[in-house]
Amino acid sequence: xxxxxxxxxxxxxxxxxxxxxxxxxxxxxxxxxxxxxxxxxxxxxxxxxxxxxxxxxxxxxxxxxxxxxxxxxxxxxxxxxxxxxxxxxxxxxxxxxxxxxxxxxxxxxxxxxxxxxxxxxxxxxxxxxxxxxxxxxxxxxxxxxxxxxxxxxxxxxxxxxxxxxxx
Amino acid sequence: xxxxxxxxxxxxxxxxxxxxxxxxxxxxxxxxxxxxxxxxxxxxxxxxxxxxxxxxxxxxxxxxxxxxxxxxxxxxxxxxxxxxxxxxxxxxxxxxxxxxxxxxxxxxxxxxxxxxxxxxxxxxxxxxxxxxxxxxxxxxxxxxxxxxxxxxxxxxxxxxxxxxxx
Numbered sequence: 001x002x003x004x005x006x007x008x009x010x011x012x013x014x015x016x017x018x019x020x021x022x023x024x025x026x027x028x029x030x031x032x033x034x035x036x037x038x039x040x041x042x043x044x045x046x047x048x049x050x051x052x053x054x055x056x057x058x059x060x061x062x063x064x065x066x067x068x069x070x071x072x073x074x075x076x077x078x079x080x081x082x083x084x085x086x087x088x089x090x091x092x093x094x095x096x097x098x099x100x101x102x103x104x105x106x107x108x109x110x111x112x113x114x115x116x117x118x119x120x121x122x123x124x125x126x127x128x129x130x131x132x133x134x135x136x137x138x139x140x141x142x143x144x145x146x147x148x149x150x151x152x153x154x155x156x157x158x159x160x161x162x163x164x165x166x167x
Numbered sequence: 168x169x170x171x172x173x174x175x176x177x178x179x180x181x182x183x184x185x186x187x188x189x190x191x192x193x194x195x196x197x198x199x200x201x202x203x204x205x206x207x208x209x210x211x212x213x214x215x216x217x218x219x220x221x222x223x224x225x226x227x228x229x230x231x232x233x234x235x236x237x238x239x240x241x242x243x244x245x246x247x248x249x250x251x252x253x254x255x256x257x258x259x260x261x262x263x264x265x266x267x268x269x270x271x272x273x274x275x276x277x278x279x280x281x282x283x284x285x286x287x288x289x290x291x292x293x294x295x296x297x298x299x300x301x302x303x304x305x306x307x308x309x310x311x312x313x314x315x316x317x318x319x320x321x322x323x324x325x326x327x328x329x330x331x332x333x
Contacts, residue, residue, distance in 0.1 A: 036198070040206045055202045063189030067181055080178040100247060103311045105240050105282045120243045142174070 014140035015075075017133050022072035024130065025085060028110070029065030036062070042109025046095050047102075064088065072137070082138025089131040093124055214290050220278055220305040222313060228276070229307075235272055239281045239288035240311065250280065250314055251322040258288050269299065276303045283312030 032039040040058035044051065064084065071081035092110060096119045099106065107117045110127075117123075193199040200206070220228075228234050230252055238245050238253040245255040256268065256279075277296055281288035293304045307313075315321070 036193075036200050037206050040200060041208060044207055051205045051207075052202050055200050055204070055206070059193045059200055059202070060186040060189040063192075064182055064185040067185040067188070071181070077177060077181065079174050080181055083174060083178045084182055100244070103240075103244060103248065103282055103315060105244050105286060105288075118241060120241060122243075142170075 014137050018072050018075065018078060018137045018141075021082075021085065021130070021133055021137060022069050024069075025065045025072065026069030029062040029069060032058070032062035032065070039109055042107055045104070045106035045109070046099055047104065048095060048098065061088075075141075078141035079138045082134045082141070086131055086134040086138065089127050089134065093127045093131070096120075096123055096127070214293070214306050214308060218290075218293065218304070218306050219308045222307070222309060222317070225278065225307050226319075229278065234276045234278055236307075237277060237279045237292060239279050239292040240286075244282070244311075246323065246325050248311075248315075248321045248323050249326065250311070251320055253280070253322075253326070255326060256292065258291055265295070272296070272301065276305065277301060278305045278307055280307040280310040280314075283310045284308055286310065 036058050039062065040055050043049070043054040043057055049057070065088070068081045068085045068088075071077045072085075092108075096108060099119045100121075104119070106119060108119045108123050110117070110123070229236050229250070236250060236253040237256040238249050239256060239258055240249075241259075242255050242257055245253075245257075249255070256265075260268075277293070279289040279292045279296075281292075289306045289308070289310060293306050296304045309316075
């Protein structure tokens with residue numbers, strides 16, 4: 001594979017995935033903020049926390065998603081954003097598994113990306129795909145395979161080139 | 168190592184900032200949530216007492232040949248665990264598949280159940296049969312939750328089709 005195409009894969013790939021994650025988290029957060037009462041009701045259905053804690057989560061969680069979405073979008077603090085998003089996705093997977101283990105059948109209250117909104121294996125698979133994407137984006141930016149906006153503005157040597165250079 | 172610590176520290180700061188933003192905007196928004204209020208929707212209308220089959224009666228009859236036990240939950244939940252002998256008949260079944268089941272059920276007592284007393288799928292499924300002229304339809308209202316709560320035996324796996332069981 002030529003260096004040009006490798007450079008493209010190591011830079012454009014993570015950027016595309018980062019923008020995809022931005023779209024996922026921004027749309028998910030905005031939808032929840034627009035109907036926070038419905039989101040609070042979705043959290044009740046998990047029967048994991050008392051009502052005040054569920055309300056607190058309904059107020060704060062969408063904003064964490066929006067912050068992550070904005071960071072993914074702008075390319076700032078991407079590893080941090082990936083870490084937070086990954087943590088949230090792990091938590092969502094745990095909550096869905098807990099509902100399934102208790103035989104609860106309800107809407108997951110999360111963003112229906114590929115599948116319907118009910119808790120179940122499909123929803124877990126969807127969250128695992130997002131988690132994997134988060135990890136890939138976070139690692140790519142942590143290892144500087146992609147330029148941050150500041151680096152992209154004045155790269156002495158393109159960061160992707162640094163990764164590809166032997167030694 | 169210190170790079171990782173910095174990443175975690177910055178992540179914590181982002182989360183705190185987001186939470187503070189959420190709480191502040193919620194406090195000033197006319198559509199903001201009150202943290203103490205319960206926003207649960209009103210409970211669904213319960214089926215009438217004649218429709219409900221109490222667990223004592225249910226335990227006596229659920230494995231008799233005259234009774235067909237139908238699990239209205241999602242097939243994935245059915246496979247994860249169901250009442251022994253129950254047949255999966257989720258509400259997602261289309262009309263044609265539903266019609267195919269009807270000949271097997273004629274002349275039998277139908278008992279439906281779902282996740283628990285708060286779910287409505289068992290009632291909806293029972294109504295679907297009544298609309299088609301089935302008179303002897305009962306609802307095990309406590310459903311899977313009540314069954315599990317009593318520590319009764321469960322069956323796992325895809326189970327058998329209606330044709331195999333009936």
